[in-house]
Amino acid sequence: MARERLSVVVTRRLPEPVETRLSELFDVRLRDDDTPMSRAELAAALKDADVLVPTVTDEIDAGLLGQAGDRLKLIANYGAGVDHIDVATARQRGILVSNTPGVLTDDTADMAMALIMAVVRRIPEGLAVMQKGDWQGWSPTALLGGRLAGRRLGILGMGSIGQAVAKRAAAFGMQVHYHNRRRLRPEIEQRFEATYWESLDQMVARMDVLSINCPSTPSTFHLMNARRLKLMKPDAVIVNTSRGEVIDEHALTRMLRSSEIAGAGLDVYEHGTNINPRLRELENVVLLPHMGSATLEGRLEMGEKVLLNIKTFEDGHRPPDQVVPSML
Structure with missing residues (x-):
């Protein structure tokens, strides 16, 4: 019997190859327009998903994490910086956090x-x-x-x-x-x-x-x-x-x-x-409008790391780019 696919919510538009690969591997919900999710939309995503894929434009604080459903077990951040995520609160709630270091x-x-x-x-x-x-x-x-x-x-x-x-x-x-x-x-x-x-x-x-x-x-x-x-x-x-x-x-x-x-x-x-x-x-x-990471190569490599972190988690292992409070 086939294993049920992970439910993954992506908060922003990502490069097309990344979105396509996510769709192939997971039960993914993609963003139609390239605008940040509202706080209410983020709260709804946290309630429904196994995995959330946010970006630097999403403030995932203790208040939002308090509304997370029991299913949510991984926040696979699309980006290296995680100062927009309350990593300590996520850890207390049994939610892993990963990022995409090194590629930018x-x-x-x-x-x-x-x-x-x-x-x-x-x-x-x-x-x-x-x-x-x-x-x-x-x-x-x-x-x-x-x-x-x-x-x-x-x-x-x-x-x-x-x-x-x-x-x-x-x-x-x-x-x-x-x-x-x-x-x-x-x-x-x-x-x-x-x-x-x-x-x-x-x-x-x-x-x-x-x-x-x-x-x-x-x-x-x-x-x-x-x-x-x-x-x-x-x-x-x-x-x-x-x-x-x-x-x-x-x-x-x-x-x-x-x-x-x-x-x-x-x-x-x-x-x-x-x-x-x-x-x-x-x-x-x-x-400049936050263009430091704006290369196609860099954004695709970020996507590859997100995919690897989610797939490794799905296979029952620690995501290779897991972030813990002691690292911050």
Whole structure:
């Protein structure tokens, strides 16, 4: 007798090959339009499904988990970050949580370097001149940016993505510095010719470019607060491809407006899509709509990990990418 297929609910539209494979393997309910589920829709999904496949746009908090049905046994997150899921409460209720680590390292590092280059070389400003039809020809003093080679890059969070950023930055001739919860092994430091700073304050005060690559945790919330942002040099720039809440966005906006910081490149925001309108008005800021993971290859690999986590769980084994509270 055939085993009953797992009931799987997917909260957002996923790449077509991923949705097709999910449909082949499981009793899956897919999303028709590419909009986030409402809280009521999420609650209904948690009541009915064996497995929920959410994304970063779904806030799975203790209140929602309290409404979960007895069937729900796995939350197979489509994405590496799980700060939108109350992992501790899920564990208490006997619900496993998995994610998709490692597949977006190169994509996110590429975007960090793209933002560094865009801000330092003032690429969006040049693009705006061309799109408006205002270009009057080459000028020796127009849109002068800076040279990347020789600049000090401070990486906040030297995990896999931070190291991938360091590799790229070193190829551009930048001097790599970093702050991390734990110092890296000497051979890794030597690979990037990286300088470790135990004091984040001391590193921030000396860098030309600061790249945020740490995860979102209670200890990293507003890690770059107003006091620490004020330590940055007036000609320094900051880029963030990690999580928006690591930076105090209000303080950053105020300092960019007053030229206390030279520029910023942001792919993530403290309040999601509710971006400070004053931040959007600034010419020395490059804003992107959370595109760090937006490669077809990366999104397909994320889907493959979700499928593997669900299939392994279905077979009675621990999902290979299970997340537990002690990891956070």
